[in-house]
Amino acid sequence: MSSFAGRMKEYPNMSLDRFDRENLHARAYFLSHCHKDHMKGLKGPLLKRKLKFSLTVKLYCSFVTKELLLSNPKYAFWEDHIVALELESPTLITLIDEASGEKEELVVTLLPAGHCPGSVMFLVEGAQGTVLYTGDFRLAKGDASRIELLHSGSRVKDIKSVYLDSTFYDPRFYQIPSRETCLHAIRGLVQDWVSRSAYHTVWLNCKAAYGYEYLFTNLGDEFHTQIHVKSLDMFKKMPEILSHVTTDRATQIHACRHPKDEEFVPASRLPCGSSASDGTPLNIISIKPSTMWFGERTQRTKVIVRTGASSYRACFSFHSSYSEIKDFLSYLQPINIYPSVIPIGRTHADVTELKRVMMQEATPTTLPNPPDEPLPLTHIPLITGDYMDCTESNDDEEERYLEEEERGGERDEGSVSNSGTPPHWEEFFTTEILTDSQTSQPHSCSHTSPSHSTLTGSQTPELFVDDSVKLPSPSIPLSAGRGLSQAESMLIQSEDRCQGDALTNLDAGGEESGSHTHQSEPTESQVSSDFDIPSTPDSHTPGPDDLSDLYRRLAAGEEVVTRTGSQDTIVMPYIHMCLLHTWPIRAKRNHSYSSTTL
């Protein structure tokens, strides 16, 4: 749970993801994504009143977040105060003190966060330096190097502070199987079940939160069906999602929910109460997306776990793992790291210390101690237990592993050739409301690069452990209930293949100190970039005045040429569609910059 109080040291006049208490006095608000724990105070009467009397206070977020937010009538009063920004489009924002008229100018850039639809990180550049507020994020190893606006010419921008989603910033959560691996496993399980008969039905037991949509779109594509959900309202401007969901209960894949009686659902009935029209009882399995993690030396990654006669857990994470966070931080090398989550049983000092350890790992050279920060003590490991040999379930229930998948990267998806690549699908946001009849065809996008088109086209995935996964046969009594026998549990033991790749990747990511210059890149087997950052060997860092002018012009949409050394560097004002990310839902329209001043 985020314990971030809402404000950053450098820019205390803006509030991010918190809207109560001190944040009531902010000059501008920023919402990174539409999850309730980042919206505290957002519908409060005090803020509502403030808006009534203010001409300048705005809420900045992505288009998708705006849409999701306004789909809840409780936030309707924000409508005229929301400024949706494009991803990866530096925007000049002027914070105005309404009492004194004092102004403060910032350049804010939304970067894709990979956490849920519409989720972004905020890159803020201004007089107090460049800071990055990550919100919640899930980025794979190497992703930071693909975000062009974290770079200036050939090098990473000098980042003073990162306000970090530190949910899994703990070595216990060293590894979380990649999105592709998890998706692939779920697809295999669904495939095995729904192919048995039209009466075999899958219930995806998802929580009431945004973030599972890419599961729906992928499964929908794969099985040529729509996923049954409770409501479509929030997706009415998101054709790529809308086309994959339905309120028609006659489908083999459900993600519907019911406020009550969730306990008795598996094997007997669905939350929506759907049953076959001819009275034949449905054969239902439930799949509950859950976070599963593995220690540093763990060679197995069990992606699907059977928890009952007809219930499963499948690995699914909205947040980056420890090694992904470390990769992210070692790439950016911020001077300060402010964790947003203080782990239970930890004090703020502990986390501050972790940060020091992190920075020591990241930068072999001596770092200046940031002013007002306590000095590091010695490194106390967060966890004293044995997480190195974590081959057990992460869950408290006794469970049998159904599948072990350690693909270590390049074998993830049939057509995917590198390990760090998120699922290949695109979502697009539109300003028009689509009707059901308009949504049957997946939208293509002119921005999509040819390689993306290839990847998002129909794929022939490898069947996942198709002869090793054994689902309960219909002849086995589907008595719900716990205490499976060994035989019933059917441990699927694929051979432990922990090929070198996975460990090599992890090890290459951040421990050893020598390779952590900003320019350093993992070897090409680990990371593929969608663009090459040009090398400008003798460039120099522009001063604050240069930057200020540059960003002003960038915000105005100009193409900017700067002389940073012996070469001219052309700074493109808008980079579109270059990232292979799961969640950056881009505006489907020609959109000039929102150059926002007030």
Place this chain on the structure above:
DNA sequence: GCGATCAGGT
């Protein structure tokens, strides 16, 4: 009646 907070649950 509403909001904030907490406990307890999934």
Place this chain on the structure above:
DNA sequence: CACACCTGATCGC
């Protein structure tokens, strides 16, 4: 061992 959410009880206004 986590997240992100819900419901219900309680308290204060």
